[in-house]
Amino acid sequence: KMTNSIKEPYLLTPGPLTTSHATKAAMLRDWGSWDDDFNQVTADVRTQLLAMAEAASGEYACVPMQGSGTFAVESALACATDPNDKVLVLMNGAYGKRAAQLLHMMGRRYVTLDKGDYLPPQPNEVAVLLEQYPEITSVFLVHCETSSGILNPLEAIAEVVHTHGKTLIVDAMSSFGGVPISLAKTPIDVLVSSANKCIEGVPGFGFVIIRKALLEAGKGRAHSLSLDLYAQWEYMERTGQWRFTPPTHTVVAFQTALAQHREEGGVRGRCARYTRNRDALVKGMRAIGFGTLLEDGWLSPIITTFLSPNDPAFEFNAFYAALKSRGFLIYPGKLTEVESFRIGCIGQLDAAVMETLLVAMQDALSEMGVFLSSHSRSA
Numbered sequence: 001k002m003t004n005s006i007k008e009p010y011l012l013t014p015g016p017l018t019t020s021h022a023t024k025a026a027m028l029r030d031w032g033s034w035d036d037d038f039n040q041v042t043a044d045v046r047t048q049l050l051a052m053a054e055a056a057s058g059e060y061a062c063v064p065m066q067g068s069g070t071f072a073v074e075s076a077l078a079c080a081t082d083p084n085d086k087v088l089v090l091m092n093g094a095y096g097k098r099a100a101q102l103l104h105m106m107g108r109r110y111v112t113l114d115k116g117d118y119l120p121p122q123p124n125e126v127a128v129l130l131e132q133y134p135e136i137t138s139v140f141l142v143h144c145e146t147s148s149g150i151l152n153p154l155e156a157i158a159e160v161v162h163t164h165g166k167t168l169i170v171d172a173m174s175s176f177g178g179v180p181i182s183l184a185k186t187p188i189d190v191l192v193s194s195a196n197k198c199i200e201g202v203p204g205f206g207f208v209i210i211r212k213a214l215l216e217a218g219k220g221r222a223h224s225l226s227l228d229l230y231a232q233w234e235y236m237e238r239t240g241q242w243r244f245t246p247p248t249h250t251v252v253a254f255q256t257a258l259a260q261h262r263e264e265g266g267v268r269g270r271c272a273r274y275t276r277n278r279d280a281l282v283k284g285m286r287a288i289g290f291g292t293l294l295e296d297g298w299l300s301p302i303i304t305t306f307l308s309p310n311d312p313a314f315e316f317n318a319f320y321a322a323l324k325s326r327g328f329l330i331y332p333g334k335l336t337e338v339e340s341f342r343i344g345c346i347g348q349l350d351a352a353v354m355e356t357l358l359v360a361m362q363d364a365l366s367e368m369g370v371f372l373s374s375h376s377r378s379a
């Protein structure tokens with residue numbers, strides 16, 4: 001059989017993810033990047049994102065940036081910090097590490113609180129560091145650290161950072177739109193996310209929701225021409241256009257994805273579906289005999305890390321291929337200490353898809369000759 005006669009697989013990954021037919025269909029038209037019709041789409045998307053974040057439009061601006069999510073994080077860090085600042089980077093996985101690497105490359109001073117692979121940074125630890133190093137000006141936190149799937153305690157840390165009068169920069173890439181975040185209730189100065197995560201668009205741009213005062217202070221700070229967030233904002237405000245060629249099809253698909261997000265009941269509706277996905281997944285996986293890396297209280301509704309079984313017949317690449325042939329793409333682990341793999345709960349998936357995944361999983365395991373012990377089954 002030709003491969004293109006097979007139905008496309010479900011992406012159980014944290015983005016790019018499985019998108020709806022309507023979102024894909026929205027890309028079947030070409031747009032002039034300078035034309036009013038497209039400028040209106042950009043303006044509408046920016047307004048809707050501010051509303052989703054419950055960010056007052058007088059205080060905050062939403063600035064989209066071409067590229068993957070990391071491009072937006074880089075442009076946000078370059079704009080919101082300067083060489084005299086000192087940033088406290090809270091790390092418990094790959095994305096916290098990446099932020100430190102970005103700060104290093106742009107010549108910013110920083111200190112880190114490294115909790116290893118999956119332990120959460122705690123608000124009291126942040127308070128101790130802010131008192132110990134009064135020269136710290138800003139704190140960087142990853143909300144859902146996608147490398148393990150942990151949902152870090154954003155609200156409590158934001159409170160500590162605010163009490164100490166520091167700036168809080170949040171990588172909410174994999175949580176925004178799928179987990180409630182309110183800038184009206186939680187003191188966050190900069191929030192970064194992208195098109196292809198919980199809003200279920202296709203890849204091509206990220207966006208930064210940032211206090212206007214910080215944007216203005218960021219004039220002339222950027223280390224990069226194309227990733228100059230202030231210049232992007234200033235140009236967009238003045239002309240309605242993106243400063244360089246925008247990913248037009250992606251932006252229009254994103255507007256369609258936003259309409260579906262609203263129809264589903266906004267962030268709360270989406271969070272409820274992702275939570276049902278996660279619960280069906282975790283329950284079924286534990287029944288098969290897989291253990292989760294994290295205790296229940298830290299599991300996000302975004303992605304879950306499962307520990308690879310000790311059985312010598314279990315091998316990730318073979319498991320991946322067996323699931324792929326059954327229509328599911330899973331995600332490798334990103335831990336340094338233990339063997340693991342990850343299953344995403346976001347995208348156009350529901351609990352029924354998770355149930356078919358669980359059946360495929362059992363099928364794949366018996367094909368591989370993996371028999372999980374009743375001991376782990378009872379875990």
Ligand SMILES: *Cc1c(COP(=O)(O)O)cnc(C)c1O
Nearest residue numbers: 068069070095144146171173174
């Ligand atoms: C996806 C993601 C990013 C951005 O990764 P890109 O590959 O650049 O899109 C950043 N932070 C987190 C937490 C993510 O999940």
